Amino acid sequence: MDAIKAVQHYINRIVSDTSGMKVLLLDNETTSIISLVSTQSFLLSKETYLVDRIDNRSRDEMRHLKCVCFLRPTDSSIQALLDELRSPKYGDYYIYFSNILKKSMIELLAENDESEVVREIQEFYADFYATTPFLFHMGLTPSVHPLFAEGHSWNPGALARTVQGLGALMLSLKKRPNIRYERNSAMALKLGQELEYIMDHESNLFGAKAGDKKMHLLIVDRKNDPVTPLLTQWTYHALLNDLIGIHNGRMDLSYMPDVRPEIKEVMISQDQDTFFKQSQYLNFGDLGMSIKEFVDTYQSKTQSHHQIESISDMKRFVETYPEFRKLSGNVTKHVTLVGELSRIVSQNHLLEVSELEQSLACNEQHNNDLKTLRAMISNSKFLPENKVRCVILYALRYERTQGNATSELKQLLASNGIDADQVAMIDVVLRYAGASERQSDIFQNENLFSRGRNIFKGLQGVENVYTQHSPAIADMLEDLLRGRQGIHWQERLPNLDPKARPPTLGNESGMFNQDIIVFVVGGVTMEEELAVAKLNAKFESQNVRLMIGGTSIHTSASFLSELSTTFFP
């Protein structure tokens, strides 16, 4: 149950199964899939001296190279491959596809390989984007691949991609899951049905349907928790993703005014970078401490390196030099990143914004919140998008509260010079995930019982005002793992196959020896990944392993932009 290892296993086989000098041809999606989990130096060490795109027509002819292709079986990739096979530029061809091939595709390839250059055709199911061991997504970037057709229904292309990606994930983990879906979501149901169909259809790959499942796939819908993607996240990884932007494990820092040339573009990967691995889940405050310690260790090492007086000193230096050099590059990188984060945080007054966000997300204080919100909107030091975000949260929480002032706040936003398009996002989100669309009471303010719980929670006090919120998925998973409210969850999260045995999830004593993959239709957030990581640690003793994924990884900006294309009123 490690998404990164699952992909790495395939990549390793792709480049190691064929020895000799070789070129690796990829298409636009496999390029991203591979670059997330692999490095240039790894490929070089496997004699892969050239990496190019299959659709690049200006590649030079090099007959002495072997050609390894890793492609998604899409029409465009197949077409590009056919062109390549008709006039082969390299020696032998070893072709790997990231998903299930159609018979017709194999025929087409066979008919076009008249030079008999193809030596191997295999399916290697690395067809999803593995961001961390517990987090994967399908690369459905809102601007490029629309998720919705109209309203709460799938865009056919996005559905096909998601079914393929999830199927590949199951194959890479060699599991056939029991599928459960959120009852109120047509999209979740549709996805579950399509996936089940594929698994039945290719039962020689997926294995037969078995009664007692060790693996569960829970398909949930973003619309049941629109709050989480709207909040400012404070862990290192999430901050980097939200404020600077990580694209396929890379960050572009070239926009910074006096950035050093070697860190114009930096890699972020927990595989190669121990500091990042240790601190990816640290929140902003702890991060400061951590980076200070990091710099201190570095300095102490530097000192010892500067005191080279004898030959034995020198030898010690030489022995630790590469480690040292790597460390020094890493220190520069992280100090730069943390510095940049703290600049953005203070420039945009994100701490103040976050305090209000958390209050809106977690506590029922209508009058207080409204007052703060009004003051914030009229204050020009806050960014427009942050103001809009807070109003959206307000509109979601107090949608059915008496004295709801959403329309007044909208006018206030407009009078403070905020675009009508941005103001309209409030209604967009309400259309997408208003109270009538949701099945769970995420704010716990709808009935007396949950209100009581909410107040009780409030009495417990909070550790950190900026990280009070815990995503709905975390509460759900914890309930399931502990074996609480079995009936309740069977009602809300039914099995796709009605004949399947009532899952062991309902067991009073909790769940043991199970793997659970949560898939969020509509995009997953870093906060949810953090929650899953915590749960993984917490329930290790029950031998339960969790993983979470989504159609994409959302920041609040990408979440809103995805909705804006479809749910415009």
Next chain:
Amino acid sequence: MHDDTANSPASAATPPAGARHVRRGVRTLGPARHTRSQSATPVDSPAGPSAIGRRSTVSAGDALHCPICGVMAPSLAALNMHLDDGHFGSGAGGGSGEAGVGRKMTAAAQDDLEEVKGAILGFFRGAGRAVKGLGGGGGSDGGGSSPVTAAEDGSDDWWQGGRARQPGRPQKAAAAEGASRRHTAVFERLRASHLAGALLEGNRAEKRLEKLARAHAQYPAGPALQAAEKLIVSWQPDSAAQCSTCNRSLTRLLARRHHCRVCGMLVCGQPTCSSMLTLPLPLDGNHTAVQFSTDRTAEVRACSRCLGLVGRVQMRVRRMRALEQGPGELLGVYGEAREAMRVADRVLPVFNALVLQITRGSGVEPVLVARAARLRSQLTDAFGRVDVASRRIAAGPAESPGDARVRSAIRSAMVQYLQLHMFSLTMLPRKDTPSKKSKNNQGTVLPKRVEDMSVTGDTESQAGDTRSVGTPVSENLSVSSEPPGSSSTGLARSLLSYIVPRRVAETTAAAADDEDIRRALASDPEKELRIAGMALDEKLATLEVLRDQRQRVLGYIAEAQRDRRLEDAYTLQGSLRDLDVELSLIERNL
């Protein structure tokens, strides 16, 4: 005459698989024109109503007759095929006698037979491989061809490679190993059946072209030439009045009628439908000539389909030729580097284990130190060769921007390799007081070393692909046992480019080494005896190592003096003296 395999696929003698290939091949000869496989039935079958090609409406009333023997043919293509197979060479040659026809025909038939046989064999070979893969793997995604080639390698760990490619057993395989599915066998089968057809067509076209060239060499342009051309392939009657490629209706004036000289079909003159094909003519204008001139050529019209067929055959030939030539220089040097890396990969673990043992032990066993030093010198030599080779690759003339990228990537991969692996060279046998370690210490080293060797051997052959038997890399290689004298200094210099201070460590390392040897010699009163007790080849090997070391020390001395590090130079001089002593000792004993 007409019952050779190529012509009558239904002949019962051919195995079913072959029959399928052939039938398929013939059908693809004119997919648009003859939709039925009927066209491939023996030519003397009557033109029944079932032969309804698009063209057959034309010839419905008057069936086509062969202009030579008068046999009826159901369709134009069938007639042309009959001309190819039954009267090969006779028409164009004009004067050639009937006796020659039979001989040539059988030759042609033989060719076709060979072709078909090849295709059938290919299919069976592919199928056999698939079956073997299934048997070895025990799953739908079995090891495929790997067990076969691996067995040829003679390495006994092929099954590990097979296991690595055989993830079909979940209970045994690690959880991290994902599923995969192999389509190679299916693909190869499909390709073989497609190629059998395509090749047949291509060869047919080639043969017609050859005949055309003869006709053009013999007759000047005019009615005689046209008659000869019509004997090679029968032309479609003008009454069809439709381009066979774009279905445009053709007239005498506006859209001029042309005939493809290869298949005889009517085509229009648009460049997308037909164009002129340049034919080299036979040198002596004679029938048996195989020599074709490059300056005497003729132009014949050919439709786009036939042009494609001919082009594909020519491309195959060109590609075969290009593959045979190979890029030579790059592959050779690269192979050398890889070989050196292989040597280093094999020696390094042994060396590391030895160093570990020496440093862990309370004292230094002189024999061990000496062996470590020897291994070390092997390693420096191997690394030196990697370095030199990668430099040569990087400096070599790049044929294209892509080639330049590959070359620089190879260089950086090797630099990366060196940086990673040269590290343990700095781990040295320390200068400790030599204490008498018991002999069984040495006894434990040897098996350990063997073990290490086999372990690295395993991982290497696992990483390396056993399928690639006969890759250029492994071909033109031999382990060069003669270390070039300059390599060590070259290495020292290359080290400089990575990490400046390393040079010092390197120097001291060498010094420490030599000192160890000196001590080992001095502390051992029976050094003469020891040397005398060595086998001849061992002596020679030691001699070689020592000479190499001497060369190296000389280089270091020069460097030290240049850099005014006189102390170092002094120590090194001492080492040099010791080396000389040792050398002379051995030489005396030879």
